[in-house]
Amino acid sequence: MSKGFNRERAGRWLAWSCAMAFLCYGVCSSLAEDISADTGKLRWMGHWKGEGGREQMVREVLDEFRFLHPKLDVEFQFASDVLPEKSQLSAANCIVEMIRSGTFDWDVVWLDPLIYSMVADQLDDWDWGRKHLVDFCAVPGFGKTQKNFLVEGKDAHRYTAGVFPGPYIEGFLYTAWYNQSVADRLGLDIREEGMTEKDLLGYVEKVHAYNQTAAEPIAAFLDVARSGSFRRLYYGLLYSCLPECDSEGEADGPTIAEAYARTDAFFGELGRYQPTEGNAASVTWPDAARFMLVENRALFFFDATWRYNAFKTACPERIGQLRLAQMPGFGGNSHAVGGYLTTWAVLKNAPGRDAGIELMRHWSRPPIAQKWVRYTKCPTGLKGDLYDPTFGQDIHAEFQRRLRLKCNNLMADPPVFSSRFVEQYPSIDPERAAVAVLKLRGDEGGE
Numbered sequence: 001m002s003k004g005f006n007r008e009r010a011g012r013w014l015a016w017s018c019a020m021a022f023l024c025y026g027v028c029s030s031l032a033e034d035i036s037a038d039t040g041k042l043r044w045m046g047h048w049k050g051e052g053g054r055e056q057m058v059r060e061v062l063d064e065f066r067f068l069h070p071k072l073d074v075e076f077q078f079a080s081d082v083l084p085e086k087s088q089l090s091a092a093n094c095i096v097e098m099i100r101s102g103t104f105d106w107d108v109v110w111l112d113p114l115i116y117s118m119v120a121d122q123l124d125d126w127d128w129g130r131k132h133l134v135d136f137c138a139v140p141g142f143g144k145t146q147k148n149f150l151v152e153g154k155d156a157h158r159y160t161a162g163v164f165p166g167p168y169i170e171g172f173l174y175t176a177w178y179n180q181s182v183a184d185r186l187g188l189d190i191r192e193e194g195m196t197e198k199d200l201l202g203y204v205e206k207v208h209a210y211n212q213t214a215a216e217p218i219a220a221f222l223d224v225a226r227s228g229s230f231r232r233l234y235y236g237l238l239y240s241c242l243p244e245c246d247s248e249g250e251a252d253g254p255t256i257a258e259a260y261a262r263t264d265a266f267f268g269e270l271g272r273y274q275p276t277e278g279n280a281a282s283v284t285w286p287d288a289a290r291f292m293l294v295e296n297r298a299l300f301f302f303d304a305t306w307r308y309n310a311f312k313t314a315c316p317e318r319i320g321q322l323r324l325a326q327m328p329g330f331g332g333n334s335h336a337v338g339g340y341l342t343t344w345a346v347l348k349n350a351p352g353r354d355a356g357i358e359l360m361r362h363w364s365r366p367p368i369a370q371k372w373v374r375y376t377k378c379p380t381g382l383k384g385d386l387y388d389p390t391f392g393q394d395i396h397a398e399f400q401r402r403l404r405l406k407c408n409n410l411m412a413d414p415p416v417f418s419s420r421f422v423e424q425y426p427s428i429d430p431e432r433a434a435v436a437v438l439k440l441r442g443d444e445g446g447e
Helices: 006-035 053-068 088-101 113-123 128-132 180-188 197-211 228-241 256-269 286-293 307-314 316-321 353-363 365-374 395-406 419-426 430-441
Strands: 040-046 071-080 109-110 170-179 219-221 298-304 320-323 338-341 344-346
Touching: 040 053, 040 353, 053 071, 053 307, 053 353, 053 365, 088 109, 088 113, 088 316, 109 353, 128 298, 170 180, 170 395, 180 298, 180 338, 197 219, 197 256, 197 298, 228 256, 228 298, 228 307, 228 430, 256 430, 286 298, 286 307, 286 316, 298 307, 307 316, 316 320, 344 353
Parallel strands: 040 071, 040 109, 219 298
Antiparallel strands: 109 344, 170 298, 170 320, 170 338
């Protein structure tokens, strides 16, 4: 026995070591059971293929989830690879077919508010989600993973009939994207903050004048089928001339009828200058990106901040030409428009429902929130995004910095109109907007 050996101390050390080893074994065994307990199959319809950081996020989450659930067979395909076409209508048709047949090819489906409404139209049932989707309001603790303003109050989940279909991963801002190279060729200095209707009309007039003698015309506005870009322009202009009621609920300014009339008239005025002239028959976003950035054939495109990812993927070497400006308004805009979307839903009667719920839990963790904002430079409805999207030196960061300083209605968390404004003007007549879009296009097409 060596000098200095203390039998009592050695005994205590051995007992402590054994206890810790047993504790570690118990914890690791429990963790392993939790991770590997679920077996069977999960069929997940993905989204965001070809959209840069968004696609990268999906692939990384898929790899993580498979690693954490090794006994679960995760069958994954992007919606664009399994639907007849990548569109909300195709996704809605797929969901309706599964509900009507009772045969579920997917457990987790692509579903945003527009897809929900299209399914409702086909089933003639606005409350279809209560019967056929997992309502995450009933999943213990799930609401705490989302930002409070999205899951609390009487208007929570209003676009899905009060059903909480899944995590609000994606946040966005609507913006007027423009091609700096085209603006330079035309001698235009685009007003990036506070663009008025007169500014926009002046840009359109300049493009029209250029096209009178140009061998190859430039489109003032990129026109992509089903993009909804001109409706966004319409809504932004309409709201810009409506007053927000004060703290007493009073509002001074144009009525909704007067705002409609003013917006309709302005769209007619834009149409006189053929702002969509020269557009190619673009049927895919890569085609649209090349038309705008490689061929330099379009000046403006009205879309959400998410479009940056798709354009960067299609034309990475030209993405520096793509700049952002605040959406135009009558006399300028003191607000920015945006929102948050759910991306996936779990079908209640699908065999992989429980695994689908676990996947949605995985998406709703703080590390995912931080990664989302860092990868996409867009906000998220998930809690835990400590990374501020205004950090950095790219155009997204600079744009959001400026908006936060300028817009009195751009709130820190939800980049949308204040709730009082939305309650006062809850909806826009889509037929009215569609007619105005026809005036702008000068043809019988539609978005």
